[in-house]
Amino acid sequence: MTRAAVTVLLALVVAGCEKPLKPGDPVRGLTVAQRDRFARGKVVFDSTFTPHTGLGPLFNSTGCGECHEDPAAGGSGDEVEVHATALRGGVCDPLVQEGGPVIQQHTIPALKQALGIDSEPFPPSATARGMRTTPVLFGRGLLDLVPDSVILSYADPDDKNHDGIRGRPNRSVDGRLGRFGRKAFVATLAEFNAGAFLVEMGITDPTQPTEENIGGKPIPPGVDSVPDPEINQEQLDLTGDFVRFLAPPTPAKLDKAGRRGRELFSEIGCAACHVPTLRTGDSPVPALRHREFAAYTDLLLHDMGPDLADICLSLATPSQFRTEPLIDLRDAKRFLHDGRATTPEQAVELHGGEGGGARDRFKALPPADRAALIAFLKSL
Amino acid sequence: MIHASRAAALAAVLLTPVLTAAPVQPASYTYQGTIHVVEPHLSSVEIITGVGFALRLVQLHAVAATRIDSAGVTLRLRDLQPGDIVRADCRLTRSGLVADRIVKLGEAAR
Numbered sequence: 001m002t003r004a005a006v007t008v009l010l011a012l013v014v015a016g017c018e019k020p021l022k023p024g025d026p027v028r029g030l031t032v033a034q035r036d037r038f039a040r041g042k043v044v045f046d047s048t049f050t051p052h053t054g055l056g057p058l059f060n061s062t063g064c065g066e067c068h069e070d071p072a073a074g075g076s077g078d079e080v081e082v083h084a085t086a087l088r089g090g091v092c093d094p095l096v097q098e099g100g101p102v103i104q105q106h107t108i109p110a111l112k113q114a115l116g117i118d119s120e121p122f123p124p125s126a127t128a129r130g131m132r133t134t135p136v137l138f139g140r141g142l143l144d145l146v147p148d149s150v151i152l153s154y155a156d157p158d159d160k161n162h163d164g165i166r167g168r169p170n171r172s173v174d175g176r177l178g179r180f181g182r183k184a185f186v187a188t189l190a191e192f193n194a195g196a197f198l199v200e201m202g203i204t205d206p207t208q209p210t211e212e213n214i215g216g217k218p219i220p221p222g223v224d225s226v227p228d229p230e231i232n233q234e235q236l237d238l239t240g241d242f243v244r245f246l247a248p249p250t251p252a253k254l255d256k257a258g259r260r261g262r263e264l265f266s267e268i269g270c271a272a273c274h275v276p277t278l279r280t281g282d283s284p285v286p287a288l289r290h291r292e293f294a295a296y297t298d299l300l301l302h303d304m305g306p307d308l309a310d311i312c313l314s315l316a317t318p319s320q321f322r323t324e325p326l327i328d329l330r331d332a333k334r335f336l337h338d339g340r341a342t343t344p345e346q347a348v349e350l351h352g353g354e355g356g357g358a359r360d361r362f363k364a365l366p367p368a369d370r371a372a373l374i375a376f377l378k379s380l
Numbered sequence: 381m382i383h384a385s386r387a388a389a390l391a392a393v394l395l396t397p398v399l400t401a402a403p404v405q406p407a408s409y410t411y412q413g414t415i416h417v418v419e420p421h422l423s424s425v426e427i428i429t430g431v432g433f434a435l436r437l438v439q440l441h442a443v444a445a446t447r448i449d450s451a452g453v454t455l456r457l458r459d460l461q462p463g464d465i466v467r468a469d470c471r472l473t474r475s476g477l478v479a480d481r482i483v484k485l486g487e488a489a490r
Contacts, residue, residue: 091463091488093416096428096435173428173435174412175465175486186432195432208431314414315489 020250023138023328024072027247029287034245041242042073044235049201054230056108056202057223058120058212063201064239067134071331074246077134080339081105081200084126085311092312094173098123099215101313102199114220121215128318130310131338132182139327140180141244142293144189145280148177154275154298165272165354167300170316179299182337183313184322193240197231204228205236248293248327252379257368261376264369268361273302273323273354296326296380305352308336319353329380344377345370409477411438412467412485420458425482427468440470440479450484463488 021028026038046065049055060081061067067077082103086093094101104120112118122129157168169177170184172191180186186195197203204211209228211219254262265271278295280288301320309319316322321337334340335347351359362370413429416437423442430436442448448455460466465486470477 089462091461093462094428094435096416096430096437101435102433171465171486173414173430175414181433191432193432195430195434198434199432208434212434 020252021247022072023075023136023249023331025247025249026245027141027287027291030245030285034241034285034287037238037241038245041238041240041245044231044239045073045242049203049230051108051110052226054201054203054226056106057111057219058104058214059106059108059202060102060104060200064196067200068137070333074137074243075328076136076332076334078333079134081132082122083130083132083311083313084123084128085130085313086123086125086127087312087318088127092314092316093125094313095123095125097216098125099213100126101311104199104202104212108202108223110223110225111214111220114223115214117214123215128309128311130182133334133337133339135182136328136332137243138246139248139293139295139325140189140192141246141288142248142280142291143179143278143295143297143299143325144244145283145288145291146179146278146295146299147281150278150281151177151179151299155300163269163272164357165269165302167273167298167302168315168320170301170314170320170322173314178314179322181313182321182324183311183316184299184301185313185316189244190240193243194236197236197239204230206233207236244288248295249331251294252330254376254379257372258375258379260369261372261374264365264373265376268365268373269358270362272358273298273300274326275323294327294380297323299323302355303353304355307352308350310338326377326380330378344374407472409470409472410467411440411470413438413465415460415462415464415466415488417462418457418460420456423457425457425460425466425468425479427466438477440468440477440482441475442479442482446479447481448484449481455484460484461488 048063055062065073067079068074069077084100084103085095099120100123103122107117155167155169157166159166172178172187176187178184178187180192186192194205194207197205198208206229211224274296275298276296277292279292283289301316301322303319304321306319312318341347341350348359348362411427411429413427416426416428418425425440427438428435429438442457464484467483467485468479469481470479
């Protein structure tokens with residue numbers, strides 16, 4: 001046996017023996033320096049802010065890890081937040097002038113004392129309210145690197161193939177392709193993170209050195225005494241590295257029923273939107289570059305029917321939602337954008353609009369096949 | 381230390397006329413975002429910008445010299461609609477942000 005053949009054989013054996021990645025693990029192949037940044041970023045992610053360290057005046061949580069906690073840092077949580085927008089004449093208004101689109105549910109004591117409020121006032125001009133659960137962050141660094149061209153290749157806004165599945169891209173406020181958030185409103189993971197510091201915790205950073213307003217009105221004098229920015233660029237970058245290096249957990253090994261469920265997932269049409277694998281493009285980080293991973297999303301907007309409809313956001317109409325990546329589904333306790341479903345079965349049965357066909361085929365399956373499909377979903 | 385202080389003082393004396401004579405350039409900014417409101421009668425435009433879900437409104441004023449165009453075609457302020465994506469090159473004046481150029485990059489979806 002040649003030396004090359006031995007090397008290949010050894011690599012295959014090592015790959016086969018790799019431990020499965022658990023929720024909260026970093027992606028494989030990071031350098032020592034990158035693993036160090038992952039660890040230091042987790043410290044910032046897990047830290048708790050107070051009014052004396054910049055929290056508020058409005059906030060939804062006191063730290064990233066307060067919401068993204070289950071089953072590990074970067075996971076989901078039981079918090080549900082409030083979003084509000086207005087749809088007028090076919091154009092979506094995120095109600096920035098009234099404190100939208102995220103309506104914070106807590107205030108620091110100084111703001112409560114000044115204005116007598118416990119939460120940001122709900123915008124009077126809103127035409128809809130959206131409730132949002134905490135999304136898992138595992139694998140988001142990989143989703144961030146899927147090339148726009150790949151996402152757009154799945155779009156079929158005019159349903160030219162007549163399968164009833166359209167798929168449209170959303171865009172950010174400055175016109176770039178959106179991919180993060182339940183309505184694919186945010187273009188990059190870095191912006192999603194930086195925006196979250198300000199919107200969720202009221203923490204300013206060098207990219208956003210001014211606080212959110214209070215329902216569209218300025219912060220009363222003396223309420224926010226911490227100088228801006230309240231975190232520095234290094235803290236922001238470390239948190240960004242922690243999040244982007246979070247690996248998608250390795251799906252569980254499938255038994256016979258699970259394998260049957262995986263076949264059915266494609267056969268009944270779930271995979272038309274929940275595209276099983278995506279591949280990243282170029283990246284300066286080799287561990288993230290040209291990586292195929294189990295994504296189960298096309299990152300496009302699909303009409304989910306009137307029963308799930310809530311707010312508009314940029315080009316997304318009230319009934320359009322981005323296909324949720326089915327990453328770490330086995331640890332989920334609530335399903336759909338607002339957590340209204342408590343089991344995967346309920347979530348499938350609540351699909352409407354473009355998801356209605358797959359839902360009906362799921363409901364028509366024999367009980368054993370339905371169970372097999374659910375077993376597959378619970379392996380993810 | 382004494383030498384350094386003298387050198388600094390000398391440099392300050394020598395450079396003062398140059399610095400004070402230099403014309404003050406207004407700070408310039410470029411914003412790219414979604415048009416929120418257009419008020420042609422006030423020559424004003426509000427743009428939604430921001431990072432992630434943290435959004436901001438930026439108010440600009442158009443003046444007679446403001447160039448407004450899309451793909452090389454000249455537009456009027458009233459041709460812009462809420463929901464359009466624009467890039468605006470502005471400068472900060474005493475009366476606020478004045479746009480030197482507004483380029484329409486994308487249409488509002490209706």
